[in-house]
Amino acid sequence: MxxxxxxxxxxxxxxxxxxxxxxxxxxxxxHPLLLSNQSNATPIRNEGESTIHRSRTVPLTSTLERQPSDKIKTLHDVWQAGLAANPTGRSLMYMLQNQFYYKDETYEQVDRRINGFGSGFLAATGLKPMAEVPVGIYTPYSQESFIAQQAFYRYSFVSVPIHDLRNKEFLIEVVSQTKLKAIIVTQKTLPLLLESLKECSTIKTIIVAGIYISPQQIAAAAEHGAKLVKFVTLEYSGLSAPVDHVKPEPSDVAMINYNTKSTSLSKGVMLTHANLVAAMTGFQSSLPGAKKFTSKDRLLSHFSNGDVIAVSMASALILVGGSLVFTSGLMKNVLHDAQATSPTIFASTPIILEKIHEALHLSYGQGSMFQKAFAAKKALLAAGTVTTTSLWDFIGLGEIRSKLGGKVRIVVTTYPTKAETLEYLRAALGVRVVSTYGRTETAGTVTSRSMFDYSTSAHLGSPVSCNEIKLVDDKTGGYKSTDEPNPRGEILVRGPSVMKGYFKKPNATATAVDDGGWFHTGEIGEIYPNGTLEVLGKKKKAKNTSESP
The missing domain is CATH 1.20.5 (Single alpha-helices involved in coiled-coils or other helix-helix interfaces)
Structure with a gap:
């Protein structure tokens, strides 16, 4: 005994x-050594320029990545791959009729909806595929906007996401430039569109993502020669009269994105299927092998239709048969949406992440137990460890983690997010954060910070695998590639993710993209010895200069 x-x-x-x-x-x-050299750099450089940097995964003698495989060349191919990978798996989660109830749909169910809407859209509008016809999407990021975009990819239309939902002048300017004949709206955005129809006379079909259209609204549209039709009506009518797919080519324009403002001129960025697939591939390749998206992942995104990085992330998840969550869209419901859907990938803007940080700190940050636990987790973070299995996670931080649904493993955000917010996410919530830098003209992503880089450095990582970067001297601001201790200058980007050009603005395109294929971002950067990029701010404009249309 x-x-x-x-x-x-x-x-x-x-x-x-x-x-x-x-x-x-x-x-x-x-290992810290893996973070000491995060990009490949050319051995020589031109006068007035830094060396060219590209992803560590792409040798200098290789071509930049364009697509994940020979079969995936367009966003239409991306959906077909996801459908084949997980036909009966969950595809979409969305709030039903603005209530706190989330509905699930499988890939097969969503595929039928895409076919139905696409076929119904063709019948209702009389528009012909394969003519690069632009169609407006004047809605928040939602299941309807997603289905519409997928239908446009399927039938070779060009989506025009209008991200500013409250600016009448911006709406009119976009419609006047693109000559939209059809547009998708919600019941909230419909009134502003109806007010603008006099100046938007090209619009003939207004598709309403909602359950009610009033007789007064129908009459207001008819007064300007436009008709109103419900989104769901097109879905159902198209199922009874399906139209064969009209697949796009990689070089076809998939999107004209007006999430770019320059003085008083709005510039529509034309992004091809090849651009968007390249950006998706670059983002996907930036994730370590064991951390890449899988069919078990669920993405909750707070980015708008005008944020191209949302397309890259959604596409990367669709490719492997994962699922997407479409939120209520209300700031007050951000935490509720996460708790109700338990995402594994949480993608959000800096503003929303900082609001979450403030709210959680206000609720939990004053307790002595939290303060001890947070201090201990920050010490682990400083030692290079992010974890959810420390003793402190069980004693003082478990409830906080549950506020994002309890299953988040990666947070994706963009520049600039406050350093203290990033520290809070890594230490208090135990999640890894991927901070990115990109431009609409580069299909959303230029660099991505390693999720294992927990330093307080302000850099935004190294180039993703679809592009390369360099700095050129900026005489106006006094930044030079020979600056000490690190080269500084205007950030230039080259690769298959760089836009086709600005819509109907050849002079502006020629100014932005030089003969070598380098896109001039108009932003100043600094390249660190470890091959990562910090964005210092916008380039100062020289006096007595103006932008060509």
Whole structure:
């Protein structure tokens, strides 16, 4: 009996020791040497320029990545791959009729809806595919806008997401430039569109994502020669009269994005299927092998239709058969949406992440137990470890993690997000953060910070695999590639994700993209010795200069 008791005591002691080691893990998640050199750089440089930097995964002798495989060349191909990978798996989650109830749909169900809407759209509008016809999407990021975009990819139309939903002048300017004949709206955006129809006379079909259209609204549209039709009506009518797919080519324009403002002129960025597939591939390749998206992942995104990075992330998830969550769109419901849907990938703008940080800190940050736990987790972070299995996660931080649904493993955000917010997410919530920098003209992503880089440095990582960057001297601002301790200058980007050009603005296109294919971002950067990029701000304009249309 003494032997048995001693054995039991030793077993308990060993278990406690193993648990203690696990709970107090201090080994870094990745060896520091792997973070000391994060990009490949050319051995030589031109006068007035830095060396050219590209992803560590792309050797200098190789071509930049364009697509994940020979079969995936367009966004139409991306959906077909996801459908084949997980036909009966969950595809979409969305709030039903603005109530706190989320509905699930499988890939097969959503595919039928896409076919139905696309066929119904063709019949209702009389528009012909394969003519690069632009169609407006004047809605928040929602299941309807997603289905519409997928239908446009399927029938070779060009989507025009109008991200500013409250600016009448912006709406009129976009419609007048693109000569939209059809547009998708919600019941909230419909009134402003009806007010603008006199100046938007090209619009003949208004598709309403909602359950009610009033007789007064129908009459107001008819007064300007436009008709109103419900989104769901097109879905159902198209199912009874399906139209064969008219697949796009990689070089076809998929989107004209007006999420770019320059003085008083709005510039529509033309992005081809090849551009968007390249950006998706670059983002996907920036994730470490064990952390890449899988069919088990669920993405909750707070980006708008005008944020192209949302297309890259959604496409990367669709490609492997993962699922998407469409939120209520209300700031007050951000945490509720996460708790109700339990996402594994949480993508959000800096403003929303900072609001979440403030709200959680206000609710939990004053307690002594939280302060001790947070201090301990920050010490682990400084040692290179992000974890949810430390002793402090069980004692003082479990409830906070549940506020984002309890399953988030990656947060994706953009420049500029406050350093203290990033620290809070990594330490208090135990999630890894991917910070990105991009432009609409580069299909949303230029660089991506390693999710294992927990330093307080302000850099935004190295180039993704579909593009390369360099800095050129900026005489107006006094930034030079020969600056010490690090080269500084205007950020230039080249690769298959760089836009086709600005819509109907050849002079502006020629100014932005030079003969070498380099896009001039108009932003100043600094390249660190480890090959990462910090964005310092916008380039100062020289006096007595104006932009050509």
């Amino acid at each position: 003494e032997f048995d008791a001693l054995t039991a005591l030793l077993t308990i002691a060993i278990a406690i020791l193993i648990g203690y080691i696990k709970f107090t893990k201090t080994e870094p998640d990745v």
